[in-house]
Amino acid sequence: MNELVEEFPGRSRQIETLINWFGEPTEKTPHSIFIHGNRALGKTEIIKKLFEIGFPKHNYSFLNCKIYFQLDDLFEVSLNLLSGKKHKCKNFDEFATTLQDICETSDETRYLIFDNAELLWNFSQTLVSALLTLPQWTGANLCIIFITQVPWEKFRRYVGMIEPFQLYFPEYSRSDVIQILEKTCPKDEDVEFYSSFVTYIYDVFSDSCDLIDLFRVIPDLYIKFIQPQNEERVSRNDYSLLFNELNPHVELALDNLYSQNITSLIENQLPTWSLYLLIAAFLASYIPQSLDKHLFSKEHEKQKHSRKRRKKEFNALKFNEQFTGPQTSEMERIIAIFQSIYQDSIIPYILLLQQLETFVSYHLFTRTTPVERKDVQSFRCNLSFNYIKQISKSINFDILRYLDDSSTM
Amino acid sequence: MTNKKHAWSEESIAKARKALKERLSGHAIPKTLVGLQKKCKELYELLNRTVAYGESNTCMLIGPSGCGKTTLVNKVLQELSEKYDDDFCTVYLNGLYQTNDTIARKQLTRQLGIQIRQNQTDLEVFDLFKSGNNATKPIIIIIYNFDEFVKNCTKPFVYNFFNITMIPENCPMALIGITRKLSIFTDLPSNILSRNSYSHINVERPYTIEVFTQLAKSVLTIDNSITNDKKYCEMFNKKVQELFENKSFKNIIEKIFNNATDIIRTFQKICFEPVGKMNMKHPFLILDDFTEAVVQQDVKIDKILQELHEPQLWILLAIHSLGGRDCNTFNFAMVYNEYTNYIKSYIKESGSKFKQKLIKEHLLRAEFEFLEQRAIIRKADGKDLPKDFRMMRLTILHEQIVDVVSNNNSLPSLMKQWIS
Known part of the structure; x- marks a missing residue:
């Protein structure tokens, strides 16, 4: 218990409550417990640790609902964990019956723990309410524990389900996080020095980062942090200078936090003409077909739209392009646009088809018609505008000519 | 240290704690059903007619969640089995568990098989019923979440269930459907409705705060059957009485009564932690623990x-x-x-x-x-x-x-x- 409290600063209240609820092994526990709170607050870790230390192996089953995608698996694995034997279990009824048999072997409480419990709704609409009635139904000393990020009000889909006991994990306070981060201090480092480093990092990242992200960025940044000092350019005590040196790296880490750049990957692997094909598909997905003639035909200067009508069209376009996402377009149209924007050489039709297939398997495109229908095929481009901008920059293609042309009018 | 201080034995505290926890987790059947005595009698008489005189019956128990439908049934069954011992069989089905005909039939024969004939578990269930006669053991079938059951099982299956209760030569059978849905009768197909004897019992949640307070008190009061330590019991109940006279505790009760949908379970939730904290140092329930538990259980979306x-x-x-x-x-x-x-x-x-x-x-x-x-x-x-x-x-x-x-x-x- 003390060990746990020490390992998880700021969580003593929650740990105490849990231990109180569980009580002596043969005492009854709450029928169900609903543990919720934001990500990276130690919900799963604390439960895992608590059961590892305090309970015999066959008294609990810990299941992460992300791992199981079939109901049978979920049942069979949990029965296996509880009894140590293999069971065949196809439906909830069998699960309940087998569970009853297992629980009859002793008075001690059995725990069924479901991590990421909001995914249970994907299995069936009644599974959650069925699970919640299990302890009452079997009459056994059973405790259902759900761990999730979703608050109870949003978790229950309808009113009238049995309400579990709630345990809320609040956000860590600033001092809690710093205390946790200090635990990552390398052995040969001065704690005070390290703690001023993590405090600084926390203040920069706290708004957009959770604990897990912090753990990820800290080792790299720490190396950068002590680098000038190792090179003996800056003294250890000159914090302001050290932090100044660190700042560009922090910016970079913040930028790369949730995005990985794939453009270079695409650029290096593909021939130039297929980059044009990507652009063509992007244009086809974002520009309404009615504007094709105006934008891509060579004599488009001669075309005379009434100004009013064009404006209306482009307003609609602007809304579409920005907010409703890419539209599907037929393959013929993509290829026509491709041929209009790429005129360096003639690419065989079959190569274009092959390339389109590749893009679909890369998930850069989505096929919106069934695969079997080869005669009419439609695609949608999934690339974001930023990627396309980067790609067109690398091949000196002025994509804004087409898009700006439309949005400025 | 005042001389009032008394060394209570650890054993009696542990016993009281265990018994209270059993009540609070919804496993124990209470001695008296506060506010439900009348309904209890009604249901008892109905089932008694089946068990004692072989009369077949159907009955619906309708009421919001947490009003005591399950407890009511359990209580009545307990009384019946005290009186008649093993002279009747009970089958429990749940609309959430037995989600189609096959599973329901399997479960039914499984539960009957254990109780009637050990080795004939896979017999077609309705033949089993029809093979019985007035002399066979009466069967009480209890179906939880009856609305789900009707939805999931095919109509002929449900119809057969009701039909059997109509034919006097078959073995006596009582069918109790438990549901939250008030509209259950309008949802049932008419051919099934015609087989139903239309009897239903509306279970309501306690509608005055006095009844609820009484109920809450009965949950926390202990007696000699739990521990032999009479002095401890007396003292414990006195402390509980004091609690219920306290103004802030009254506030808690009032708040639960006015705000919660499932008032009894909400009360149980709040009591669990104070009960769990009972030990040698604090042998009785403490008000501060209750107020703390209220705060902890009350996590609203705004706080998040x-x-x-x-x-x-x-x-x-x-x-x-x-x-x-x-x-x-x-x-x-x-x-x-x-x-x-x-x-x-x-x-x-x-x-x-x-x-x-x-x-x-x-x-x-x-x-x-x-x-x-x-x-x-x-x-x-x-x-x-x-x-x-x-x-x-x-x-x-x-x-x-x-x-x-x-x-x-x-x-x-x-x-x-x-x-x-």
Whole structure:
């Protein structure tokens, strides 16, 4: 218990409550417990640790609902964990019956723990309410524990389900996080020095980062942090200078936090003409077909739209392009646009088809018609505008000519 | 130390704790059903007729969750088995568990098989019923979540169930359906309804606070059957009595009665922790523990919203602003556009001196996804679009966003200006 409290600063209240609820092994526990709170607050870790230390192996089953995608698996694995034997279990009824048999072997409480419990709704609409009635139904000393990020009000889909006991994990306070981060201090480092480093990092990242992200960025940044000092350019005590040196790296880490750049990957692997094909598909997905003639035909200067009508069209376009996402377009149209924007050489039709297939398997495109229908095929481009901008920059293609042309009018 | 201090034996405390926990977790059958005595008698007489005289019956128990339907049935069955011992069989079915005919039939024969003939578990169940006669053991079938059961099982199957109870030569059978749905009779097909004897018992939740208080008190009171330590019992009950006379405890009770849907379970939830804390040092229930438990159990969505990070609040504000223009579904592209427009216009107005750092797109997108993970926003349709364009809708009210932002003083004034 003390060990746990020490390992998880700021969580003593929650740990105490849990231990109180569980009580002596043969005492009854709450029928169900609903543990919720934001990500990276130690919900799963604390439960895992608590059961590892305090309970015999066959008294609990810990299941992460992300791992199981079939109901049978979920049942069979949990029965296996509880009894140590293999069971065949196809439906909830069998699960309940087998569970009853297992629980009859002793008075001690059995725990069924479901991590990421909001995914249970994907299995069936009644599974959650069925699970919640299990302890009452079997009459056994059973405790259902759900761990999730979703608050109870949003978790229950309808009113009238049995309400579990709630345990809320609040956000860590600033001092809690710093205390946790200090635990990552390398052995040969001065704690005070390290703690001023993590405090600084926390203040920069706290708004957009959770604990897990912090753990990820800290080792790299720490190396950068002590680098000038190792090179003996800056003294250890000159914090302001050290932090100044660190700042560009922090910016970079913040930028790369949730995005990985794939453009270079695409650029290096593909021939130039297929980059044009990507652009063509992007244009086809974002520009309404009615504007094709105006934008891509060579004599488009001669075309005379009434100004009013064009404006209306482009307003609609602007809304579409920005907010409703890419539209599907037929393959013929993509290829026509491709041929209009790429005129360096003639690419065989079959190569274009092959390339389109590749893009679909890369998930850069989505096929919106069934695969079997080869005669009419439609695609949608999934690339974001930023990627396309980067790609067109690398091949000196002025994509804004087409898009700006439309949005400025 | 006052001389009032008495060394209570650890054993009696542990026994009391265990018994109370059993009650609070809903496993124990209470001695008296406060407020339900009349219904209890009604149901008892009905089932008694089946068991004693072989009369077949159907009956529906209808009532909101937590009003004591299950306890009522359990109590009556307990009384019956005390009186008749093994002279009848009980079968429990649950609409949530037996989700089709085959499973239901299997479960039915399994439970009967154990009770009637050990080795004939796979017999066709209705033949089994029909093979019985007046002399066979009466069967009481209890179906929880009856509405689900009717929905999941085929109509002929349900019809047969009712039909059997109509034919006097068959073995005597009572069918008790338990449901929360008031509309159960209108939902049933008419050919099934015609087989139903239309009897139903409406179970209501306690409607006066006096009844509820009495009920709550009965949950916490202990007697000699739990521990032989008479002095401890007396003292314990006295302390409980004191608790119920205390003003702030009365407030707790009142609050539960007025606000909770499932009042009894809510009360149980609050009691669990104080009971768990009983030990040698604190042999009795303490008021402070109750008030603390109330605070802990009462986690409302507003509290969660208050703990959101600043970028997430920006997203919610942008959504709120979109909602003001009748855009009730939104996607990330729209939200980000709304957000940047606001910040840019602010910078323009306030002059170049003020520089509000614009949150980068990918960071905000991550926060947007986290909001979805916490179910504060939800997908509006099943269309498979790139994630920036997936339409979402809010699961909370716009007023809640306004409340959270305007009540938090640590947020930048820029945020507050957006909602005013």
